[in-house]
Amino acid sequence: MLKGAAEGNPVKVQMPALSPTMEEGSIVKWLKKEGEAVAAGDALCEIETDKAVVTMESNEDGIMAKILMEEGSRNVPLGTLIALMVDEGQDWKQVEMPPLDAAPPAADAAAAPVVPSPVPPPKPQNYEVQKHIVNTLSSPSRLRLSPAARHILDSHGIDPKLATPTGPRGLITKEDALILLKTSPVPKATPAMAAPSSAPTPAATPLPPGSRPNIPPLSIPGKPGAPGTFTEIPASNVRRVIAQRLTQSKTTIPHAYASVDCDMAAVMHLRKDLAKEQIKVSVNDFIIKAAAVTLKEMPEVNVTWSGDGPRALDSVHISIAVATDRGLITPIIKDAADKGVQEISANAKALAQKARDGKLLPEEYQGGSFSISNLGMFGISGFSAVINPPQACILAIGTSRSELRLCEDDQTLCTQQLMTVTLSSDGRLVDDELASRFLDKFRGNLEKPQRMALA
Numbered sequence: 001m002l003k004g005a006a007e008g009n010p011v012k013v014q015m016p017a018l019s020p021t022m023e024e025g026s027i028v029k030w031l032k033k034e035g036e037a038v039a040a041g042d043a044l045c046e047i048e049t050d051k052a053v054v055t056m057e058s059n060e061d062g063i064m065a066k067i068l069m070e071e072g073s074r075n076v077p078l079g080t081l082i083a084l085m086v087d088e089g090q091d092w093k094q095v096e097m098p099p100l101d102a103a104p105p106a107a108d109a110a111a112a113p114v115v116p117s118p119v120p121p122p123k124p125q126n127y128e129v130q131k132h133i134v135n136t137l138s139s140p141s142r143l144r145l146s147p148a149a150r151h152i153l154d155s156h157g158i159d160p161k162l163a164t165p166t167g168p169r170g171l172i173t174k175e176d177a178l179i180l181l182k183t184s185p186v187p188k189a190t191p192a193m194a195a196p197s198s199a200p201t202p203a204a205t206p207l208p209p210g211s212r213p214n215i216p217p218l219s220i221p222g223k224p225g226a227p228g229t230f231t232e233i234p235a236s237n238v239r240r241v242i243a244q245r246l247t248q249s250k251t252t253i254p255h256a257y258a259s260v261d262c263d264m265a266a267v268m269h270l271r272k273d274l275a276k277e278q279i280k281v282s283v284n285d286f287i288i289k290a291a292a293v294t295l296k297e298m299p300e301v302n303v304t305w306s307g308d309g310p311r312a313l314d315s316v317h318i319s320i321a322v323a324t325d326r327g328l329i330t331p332i333i334k335d336a337a338d339k340g341v342q343e344i345s346a347n348a349k350a351l352a353q354k355a356r357d358g359k360l361l362p363e364e365y366q367g368g369s370f371s372i373s374n375l376g377m378f379g380i381s382g383f384s385a386v387i388n389p390p391q392a393c394i395l396a397i398g399t400s401r402s403e404l405r406l407c408e409d410d411q412t413l414c415t416q417q418l419m420t421v422t423l424s425s426d427g428r429l430v431d432d433e434l435a436s437r438f439l440d441k442f443r444g445n446l447e448k449p450q451r452m453a454l455a
Helices: 127-139 147-156 173-184 235-252 265-276 283-297 341-356 432-445
Strands: 011-014 025-029 043-048 054-059 062-067 081-087 253-264 303-306 309-312 318-320 321-326 327-329 370-374 395-404 413-426
Touching: 025 341, 081 309, 147 173, 147 321, 235 327, 253 432, 265 283, 265 413, 265 432, 283 318, 283 341, 283 370, 283 395, 318 341, 321 341, 395 432, 413 432
Parallel strands: 318 370, 370 395
Antiparallel strands: 011 081, 025 043, 043 054, 062 081, 253 413, 303 309, 321 327, 395 413
16 A cells, blocks of 8 residues: 555645755656556656756655646645555546645644634645645536636636637647637627616725726737737746845845956967867866865865855865756866866766756755856856855856967067956955955966866
């Protein structure tokens, strides 16, 4: 029998917490179908968390009886019922919706006398979501509309029964509503469109001074690209978390900025020598190595900020910004100061690919001590990056450029390959003097890469 399931009762499959900061998730894809056997350890579905797409595994053996949250369901709170399973041998087609969880008993009820109250007891968590599921299962003929479709049809007084649903399980989507809106010749009568009546019209209640009438928004249909129209783009969990963290960073961290030009001639020359030995590394790999070595030499910069104040870190873990279709994510090169450039290059490539595929594990993007964001490959000469809390610094890398400068003899001109780097630092942890010393030492390490272990 399934663990936690009474005789004849199904077991609940709920939205799990798949990352430490996850508060809700989205169902990307179901990997098991209704009626299919499930063994402990089998993958049930793919869930988009606030960081990546993670596979949810089953803890029990049984039969997938009912999928309650379809593929594409977004922003499902933790603990929400998403599926039901039954024991092998049971009729999975006859599964019944379990009763809603009872509200938790009041603590220390005997400490105070019982007084009747007109206020109804609080509803349990996820009550409205589960109530919607119960109503949907018990009323097969009940119309199901997406919020956007309901708004469009209600605004134009069109009967939803005229729409042809194309969504999962008979859901009327926004597109279905727009098609009906274009093809429907005459909308049904609504109170605002009804014929005039001989009854006297009641006098309008005057609004209080300074108040504004509550006028519902007007939905204006039109061809894509026409003036006044727009397309709603649903935000992924990753992008919503990025928005929250960026806002938190810029509003709570006192950012300070400092820039310096680095001569990349030695790095370019060393790259060519390594390429002759079939060792392919990028300029960014040298930058990661130089930043890690500099942090090891200056541990006062390798810190984070907590609610109680600064925290000195024992390890140097470099977070590298990687752009994906779901937004920016920062996988971590762990112990980068102790790794050679070739090993850093292999780690960076593997982590970047996992980030783009949405398959990073939590330990691969959490716990970094310093971030690097490189836009040089896009031709950006220089920029200021936003600090990734609780870290103290982020290094923004621009593209390299050739410039004519005076040589050491101050009489002749020579060409230098320069690259601008900008350090964004938390003023609570790294003041301007410390940031300047860090950049000076970083430049020295990068301009003389022989200082760093390359094996």
